[in-house]
Amino acid sequence: MTQTPPRPLRVLAAMSGGVDSAVAAARAAEAGHDVTGVHLALSANPQSFRTGARGCCTIEDSRDARRAADVIGIPFYVWDLAERFREDVVEDFVAEYEAGRTPNPCLRCNEKIKFAALLDKALALGFDAVCTGHYATVVTLPDGGRELHRASDMAKDQSYVLGVLDERQLAHAMFPLGDTLTTKDEIRAEAERRGLAVAKKPDSHDICFIADGDTQGFLASRLGRAEGDIVDESGTRLGTHEGAYGFTIGQRKGLRIGHPAADGKPRYVLDISPVDNRVTVGPAEALDVVGLTAIRPRWCGTAPAGAGAYTAQLRAHGGETPVTAEPVGDGLRVEFAEPVRGVAPGQAIVLYDGTRVVGSATIASTRRRTAAPAEPSASAV
Numbered sequence: 001m002t003q004t005p006p007r008p009l010r011v012l013a014a015m016s017g018g019v020d021s022a023v024a025a026a027r028a029a030e031a032g033h034d035v036t037g038v039h040l041a042l043s044a045n046p047q048s049f050r051t052g053a054r055g056c057c058t059i060e061d062s063r064d065a066r067r068a069a070d071v072i073g074i075p076f077y078v079w080d081l082a083e084r085f086r087e088d089v090v091e092d093f094v095a096e097y098e099a100g101r102t103p104n105p106c107l108r109c110n111e112k113i114k115f116a117a118l119l120d121k122a123l124a125l126g127f128d129a130v131c132t133g134h135y136a137t138v139v140t141l142p143d144g145g146r147e148l149h150r151a152s153d154m155a156k157d158q159s160y161v162l163g164v165l166d167e168r169q170l171a172h173a174m175f176p177l178g179d180t181l182t183t184k185d186e187i188r189a190e191a192e193r194r195g196l197a198v199a200k201k202p203d204s205h206d207i208c209f210i211a212d213g214d215t216q217g218f219l220a221s222r223l224g225r226a227e228g229d230i231v232d233e234s235g236t237r238l239g240t241h242e243g244a245y246g247f248t249i250g251q252r253k254g255l256r257i258g259h260p261a262a263d264g265k266p267r268y269v270l271d272i273s274p275v276d277n278r279v280t281v282g283p284a285e286a287l288d289v290v291g292l293t294a295i296r297p298r299w300c301g302t303a304p305a306g307a308g309a310y311t312a313q314l315r316a317h318g319g320e321t322p323v324t325a326e327p328v329g330d331g332l333r334v335e336f337a338e339p340v341r342g343v344a345p346g347q348a349i350v351l352y353d354g355t356r357v358v359g360s361a362t363i364a365s366t367r368r369r370t371a372a373p374a375e376p377s378a379s380a381v
Contacts, residue, residue, distance in 0.1 A: 008032045008033050008034055009033045009034070009128040009129050009174075010033070010034045010036075010126060010127045010128045010129075011028050011033045011034065011035045011036070011127065011128065011129050011130075011131050011174060012035075012036055012038055012118070012122040012125075012127045012129070012130050012131065013025035013028055013035050013036065013037045013038070013074070013130075013131040013132075014038060014039075014040065014114055014118060014130060014131065014132045014133075015037045015038065015039050015065035015068060015069060015076070016039070016040075016061060016065065016133070017039065017058075017060070017061030017062060017063075017064035017065040017068075017198065017201075018061070018064075018133065018198060018201060018203070018204065019133075019187060019188055019191050019196070019198045019199060019201055019203075020133030020134075020135075020177060020187065021065070021132060021133035022064075022065070022068040022072075022133070022191060022196050022198050023133065023176075023177065023187055023190055023191050023194070023196070024131055024132060024133040024175070024176040024177050025037055025068070025069070025072055025074065025131060025133075026068075026072045026191075026194050026196070027176040027177070028131045028174060028176050029072055029073070029074055031176075035072070035074045035131070036074060036075045036076070036077070036127070037065065037066075037068070037069035037072070037074050037075065037076040037077070038076070038077050038078070038079050038118075039061070039062045039065040039066070039076070039077075039078045039079070040078075040079055040081050040085075040113065040114075040118065041062065041078050041079065041080045041081065041082055042081055042082055042085040042089075042113070042208070042209070043082055043085075043209065062078055064197065064198050064201065066078075067197055067198075068196050068197070068198055071194065071195050071196055071197075072194070072196075079118075079121070081113060081117055081118070084112070084113060084117050085109070085113055085209075088108065088109075088112035088113065088117075089105050089108050089109050089112060089113065089209070090105075090209055092105075092108055093105045093108070093207075093209075094219065094222045094223065096346050097219055097223075097245040098223055098245055098274060099274055099346075100244065100245075100272040100273060100274040100345070101344065101345045101346025102248045102249065102344040102345070102346040102347050103346045103347075104161070104316065104346075104347065104348050105207055105209075106161050106207075106316065107160075107161045107163070107164055107316075107348050107360075108164075110161050110162055110164060110165070111164035111165075111298075114130070114132060115130065115164075115165055115169045115173065116169075118130060119169060119172055119173075122172075123172065128172065129172045129173065129174045130172060130173060130174065131174040131175070131176060132173075132174075132175060133175075133176075133177055134158045134161075134162060134175050134177070134178070135151035135153065135156040135157055135158045135159075135175070135177050135178050136148060136149070136150065136151050136157065136158055136159040136162050136175050136178045136357075137149040137150065137151060137152065137175060137178040137179050137355075138170055138173055138174070138175060138178070139356075145167065145301065146167060146170040146171050146173075146301075147170070147300065147301060147356050147357075148162060148163075148165060148170055148173075148300045148356070148357040149178075149355045149356050149357065150352070150355040150357070151175075151177070151178045151179070152178065152179050152180060152181050153180075153181050153182070153183075156184065158316075159350070159357050160313050160315070160316050160318075160348070160350050161316055162357070163298070163300065163348065163350035163351075163357050163359065163360030164298050164348075164360055165298070165300060166298055166299065166300065167299075167300065167301050167302075170300060170301075184203075188200065216243075216245075216246040219243065219245045219246060220242070220243060220246070223243060223245055224243075225242045225243055226242070226243050226244075226277055227240055227241065227242055227277075228240065228241055228243070228244055228276070228277030228278055228279065229241075229277075229278050229279070230255065230256075230257060230278075230279045230280075230281060231278060231279070231280055231281070232261075232267075232280070232281060232282060233270070233280065233282045233286065238257045238258075238259075238281065239255070239256055239257045239258055241256070241279055243277075244272050244273065244274055244277050244278065244279050245272075245274070247269045247272055247279050248269065248272075248344060249269055249270070249271070249272065249287070249342060249343065249344035249345075250268055250269060250287055250341060250342030250343075250344065251268065251269040252266055252267070252268050252269075255267065255269070255281060257281070261283070263283075265283055265284070266284065267281040267282060267283065268281060268282065268283070268284055268286075268287055269281055270282045270286050270287065284341065286368065287341040287342060287368070288339035288340070288341060288368060288369040289336065289339060289340050289341065289343040289366045289367065289368055289369070290335065290336055290339050290367055290368065290369050291333070291334060291335045291336060291366070291367040292333075292334050292343060292349070292363050292364075292365065292366045292367065293328075293331055293332070293333055293334075293363075293364050293365050294331055294332040294333075294334065294349055294361035294362055294363050294364055295330070295331045295332075295361060295362050295364045296330075296331075296361060296362050297327065297330075297331065297332050297359055297360070297361040298359055298360055298361070299358070299359035300356075300357045300358065300359050301358075301359075303327055303359070304325070304326075304327055304358065306326060306327075307324055307325070307326035308324070308325060308326070308353075309322070309323075309324055310322075310323055310324075310325055310351040310352055310353055310358060311323065311351070311352045312325070312334065312336075312349050312350065312351055312352070313349075313350045313352065314340065314342075314343055314347060314348075314349055314350075314363075315347070320352065321336060321337070321338065321340055322336075322337035322338070323335060323336050323337065323351070324337075325351055331361070331364070332349075332361045334349060339369050343363065343366050344363065344366075345363050345364055345365060345366065346362065346363065347362075347363045348360050348361070348362055348363070349361055349362075349363055
């Protein structure tokens with residue numbers, strides 16, 4: 001019996017102006033889908049965002065996306081989501097730093113803009129799916145359910161920033177680059193073969209809405225400068241700063257303390273207190289975290305019923321670490337098999353079962369390993 005091929009879908013391809021989203025749109029069109037390209041205007045004043053080829057919010061990016069759509073031969077539109085982006089991503093970013101937390105704006109953009117505002121509008125207009133250039137894989141189960149998995153090429157995997165997608169959003173997500181074992185050079189070569197001018201455009205690695213890459217300067221312009229103390233674990237004042245929001249947990253450089261620790265070892269940011277505008281620093285071993293609690297969990301499918309063994313990723317480009325995680329009330333409790341460092345409230349923790357993304361949550365608090373009692377000094381013996 002001849003198997004009926006899957007029906008073509010009406011696909012809305014989010015085109016940032018970069019090479020990945022252009023190739024993803026081209027592959028979707030080549031697969032026979034009815035594709036429409038859309039560029040998201042995320043700034044009310046795009047000239048104030050990064051110019052050239054380093055962001056995804058500039059006038060140049062919009063033009064690059066339009067040219068790519070013309071070459072692919074698909075309709076193209078620009079949708080103004082600047083106000084939604086300002087409220088859900090930029091203001092959230094500033095508020096999180098003001099509260100002493102470390103947010104991930106790319107993850108928030110995927111949750112609130114690309115797979116909430118954009119997807120909702122797409123579905124209302126009769127589209128079946130939203131296509132992006134992310135490196136991740138959506139697997140369709142025999143019962144029709146969907147799972148989010150890591151990309152076939154772990155070196156390019158971006159499933160961490162997609163861990164906020166729920167089952168409904170996954171049902172309408174398309175990632176044409178996720179299941180191909182191709183290097184970025186090969187993606188660029190494919191773009192060149194297709195005649196896409198973005199083939200040699202550099203990747204963007206910075207926060208798109210911070211024009212010069214100076215996060216501390218951006219925050220200072222929004223929050224103002226507020227001098228406070230830098231102290232050690234005993235509370236001894238070591239120096240001053242111009243705003244606690246300019247620091248992140250685990251930071252080593254830029255502390256400007258001016259004199260070394262008694263043991264001569266580097267010091268790291270251990271705690272940020274927005275209430276008294278105080279930054280606490282100490283030795284690297286004081287950063288060891290053995291557990292955490294997280295809030296606002298989002299499950300890529302059915303929520304786990306109890307405690308389970310998983311691996312966790314704590315940064316977009318970080319490695320995996322074994323954990324035990326358990327939903328507790330409206331939150332999540334996580335225990336690490338081995339201590340990890342540099343874990344900060346505000347960051348996202350994404351849980352994996354093999355390559356499958358189980359879900360994500362926002363870190364609310366951490367529990368550090370209790371320091372070992374100090375050895376008695378020679379003079380005290």
